[in-house]
Amino acid sequence: MKFTTALLLISIFAVVGCDKLSVSPSKTEPDQNPQPVSSLAKLFQKQADLKPEVAPPREANLILNGTVIPVTLKETRKENSIIYQWLVDDAEESGKPVEAESEKYFSTSDVFSFSATAHEQYDPAINLIKYPLNVGDSWDWAGDVIVGKTRRKATAKVTTSADPLNLPNDKISALLVKVDLVYGGTANPAARELKFWFKPGEGLIRRELWASSTREPRSATNKSSD
Numbered sequence: 001m002k003f004t005t006a007l008l009l010i011s012i013f014a015v016v017g018c019d020k021l022s023v024s025p026s027k028t029e030p031d032q033n034p035q036p037v038s039s040l041a042k043l044f045q046k047q048a049d050l051k052p053e054v055a056p057p058r059e060a061n062l063i064l065n066g067t068v069i070p071v072t073l074k075e076t077r078k079e080n081s082i083i084y085q086w087l088v089d090d091a092e093e094s095g096k097p098v099e100a101e102s103e104k105y106f107s108t109s110d111v112f113s114f115s116a117t118a119h120e121q122y123d124p125a126i127n128l129i130k131y132p133l134n135v136g137d138s139w140d141w142a143g144d145v146i147v148g149k150t151r152r153k154a155t156a157k158v159t160t161s162a163d164p165l166n167l168p169n170d171k172i173s174a175l176l177v178k179v180d181l182v183y184g185g186t187a188n189p190a191a192r193e194l195k196f197w198f199k200p201g202e203g204l205i206r207r208e209l210w211a212s213s214t215r216e217p218r219s220a221t222n223k224s225s226d
Contacts, residue, residue, distance in 0.1 A: 040162040040173040041200065044133040046109070050175070052129055053082060053107035054203035057217035061168075062086055062100050065212045071100050080106050081115070086215065101215065103207070114179075114196070117209060121146040126156060128177045128196055135162055135175065145183045154183030165197055165206065169219050172199050174206075 044050040058073045071086035074097075082105045087097040104116040106125050113125035123144045130139065141156040156179050163176035179194040197206040206216040 040135060040175060042135050044129075044131065044135075044175075044200075046131050047107070047112075049200070050129065050133070050198060051201050052112040052198050052203060053105075054201065056084070056203045056205055057219075059218045060086065060215055061218050063212070063214040063216075064100070069100055070218065071215075080108050082107060101213065103215075105204075114194070119147065119210070122154075123151075126179055127158065128179070129198075133160065135160055141179075145181070152183045153185070154181060156181040163197065167206065167216060170217075172205070174199055 041049070047053070055073065055075050060071050060073065062069045062071045069088060071088055074085040074087055076083040076085070084103045084105075085099055086101045086103075088100050089095075089097050099118065102116075102118040103114075106113045106115055110131060111127045112129035113127045115122060115125040123146060126141050126143075127139070130137070138157065138159040141158060143154060144151045145154045146152075159178050159180075161176050161178075163174050165172050165174040165176075174197040177196040177198070179196075181192045181194060182189050184190045192210075193208075195206075195208040196204055199205045206214070208214045
């Protein structure tokens with residue numbers, strides 16, 4: 001199982017790692033019988049109002065290039081940094097767990113920012129939340145995208161909005177933060193759209209990265225362990 005899973009992940013990463021516009025493999029389509037969801041607050045004055053640093057549900061699906069991979073969260077926190085490692089075979093039935101993806105964030109009383117994945121880093125980290133936050137706020141980012149030993153200049157436009165989000169067995173009113181990232185120079189720039197959905201009090205519920213990389217909870221009831 002471990003060998004097969006590792007081969008699958010390697011083949012998927014070979015496609016996912018390409019520079020192209022992000023395409024969501026898991027669209028949130030309208031439900032046939034929509035249920036009302038509570039409206040999202042228009043203002044998050046401070047960190048405690050949103051709590052983006054709260055760990056997401058421990059059991060999730062990682063969708064890479066259209067392939068659904070059940071994963072389990074391993075969380076590491078040190079000072080202001082938060083690392084989410086998404087593991088296949090966390091029970092170690094076939095040996096050491098395989099890391100399918102990782103995400104690194106920073107959380108302070110002033111900002112919540114996105115720093116890195118297993119594949120690339122952002123220097124400085126991209127601010128996803130800035131307090132106080134009025135839903136609809138936007139701002140610019142400029143820095144470097146680092147892949148291995150390669151560093152490329154980049155810019156981004158960060159926008160925030162309310163978004164009714166359909167999840168497995170759940171419908172929520174989420175804060176959507178979209179990052180329109182452009183890098184690689186003016187002659188032939190690469191563009192990528194990164195999306196992050198926050199549920200107030202429950203953290204970063206869903207995110208879309210790379211060409212085709214989505215992470216979302218497997219169900220509404222699978223919460224992260226303390």
